[in-house]
Amino acid sequence: MPGILIYSDNITLTKQLITAGLLLKEKMNQPVYVILTGEQDLTGIANTAADEVFVLKGSNPWPESYADAIANFASTEQISAGLFGGTPRGKDIAAKVAAKLGAGLVTEAQSVEFDDGCLLTTRLLYGGLAVATEEVKLPALATIAPKTFEEAGSSDKQTEVITIEAANELNQITIGETCPVVREGVELSAANRIVSVGRGVGKKEDLSMIGELAQAFDAEIGCTRGIAEDYHWLPVERYIGISGQKVKPDMYFGVGVSGQVQHLAGMRESKVIVAIDMNENAPIFEAADYGIVGDLYEVVPLLIEALKS
Ligand SMILES: Cc1cc2nc3c(=O)[nH]c(=O)nc-3n(C[C@H](O)[C@H](O)[C@H](O)COP(=O)(O)OP(=O)(O)OC[C@H]3O[C@@H](n4cnc5c(N)ncnc54)[C@H](O)[C@@H]3O)c2cc1C
Incomplete structure (x- = not known):
């Protein structure tokens, strides 16, 4: 029966996609199937x-092996819309x-x-x-990026879970060896608060002051590309932007970040954006909910003091 298909290899994202699927259901009047x-x-x-929830059972642990099986399911069920993580x-x-479809x-x-x-x-260009x-x-x-939609809440309904054998499972992938990706920090995209450092910070040693601010806010540290890729002061997984991490924290706090479009592309969806910059015309202020025009070397110590007390 025609429906709206939801699939992600990430279960948190699956719940966010269900929210989008339920919005579509209101207009399309079709069931939401999670696979x-x-x-x-x-x-x-x-x-x-x-x-309905369908579990595709197969022998292969790699999600990409199930692409054909998902396509078969979509074609059999005459899926109208598919939302993928x-x-x-x-x-x-x-x-x-x-x-395939x-x-x-x-x-x-x-x-x-x-x-x-x-x-x-809609999507950004x-x-x-x-x-x-x-x-x-x-x-x-x-496809929908993480945190675009809130996670679907629980309902009283206990959805039927149907297990189906994965037909056409592709076994083209053989894993010779795996090694974990060594991350120096947390997953920035999951952080609720982020203090983001830009090139307004003059010396690497001054990052300790930003660290103190982040600690006072109970926030993770992010940065602009220049801080990670040009200065190598912070690991690359901490930089935010079009070619870096996409984040959507409750609070993004930019310190000496000018707010060029490539950086904004990674953080403009933050719930509350605060920025300190000495240039009142810095583009970050157009995106910010609260802006402090001033020297970060004066403002940040005052903020730390205020937050601590
Ligand atoms: C293809 C491409 C992809 C890119 N992708 C990314 C990306 O993903 N992420 C990213 O971040 N960038 C990216 N960039 C780089 C981007 O264009 C900007 O150069 C970068 O974001 C600027 O970083 P910044 O704000 O740290 O530095 P700047 O633009 O140099 O800004 C520093 C700011 O600090 C302020 N300042 C200086 N001193 C003080 C002080 N004492 N107190 C307060 N404020 C002060 C200045 O007024 C200024 O506004 C990309 C560029 C290209 C071409």
Whole structure:
């Protein structure tokens, strides 16, 4: 039966996609099907308001091996719209499923709606300088980045979970060896508060002052590309922007960050943006909810003192 398909290899993102799926359901009047692969954790999925949960059982642990099986499912169920998690694996699978179905695919959709028989999506272009609105004929797929939607809450409904054998499981991937990615910090995209350092900070030693501010706010430290890639003061996984991390914290606090478009593309969705910059015309102030025009070397110590007391 035609429906709205949800898939992500990341279970938190799956719950966020269910929210988007339920919004589409209101207009499309079609059920929301969640599909999970392999050994994904079901916790908190079966009691959302999704209509049916399908677990694709196969022998292969790698999500990308299930692309054909997901496409088969989508084709059998005559899926109208498919929302895929915008993780590297999710994008890879979405592209394969779209090709197999002959469906249009929008990547990095910021919003999805149903309008006049089409999926209507928006996404940022040119590093956030423009918003593209696209109308895709059904069946249509979209990938959605983490934190674009809130996680679906739990409902009283206990959704039926159906296990199906994964047909056409691809076994083209053989893993010779795995080694963990060594991260020097936390996953910035999951941080609720971020203090972000820019080149307004003059010396590496001064990062200790920014560290104190971050600690006082109970925040993680992020930075601009120059701090990570040119100065090498912080690891690259801490830089935010179009070519760095996309973040959406409750509070983003920019210190000596000018707010060039490539940086804004990674943080403009933050709930509250605060910025300190000595240049009152710095572009960060256009994106900021609160701005302090001043010398960070004067402002930051005062803030630390105030926060501590
Ligand atoms: C293809 C491409 C991709 C890019 N991707 C990214 C990306 O993903 N992320 C990213 O961050 N950048 C990216 N960049 C770089 C980006 O264009 C900017 O150069 C960068 O974001 C600027 O970093 P910044 O704000 O630290 O430095 P600047 O632009 O030099 O700004 C420093 C700011 O500090 C202020 N300042 C100086 N001294 C003080 C003081 N004492 N007190 C208060 N304020 C002070 C200045 O007024 C200024 O506004 C990219 C560039 C390109 C071309």
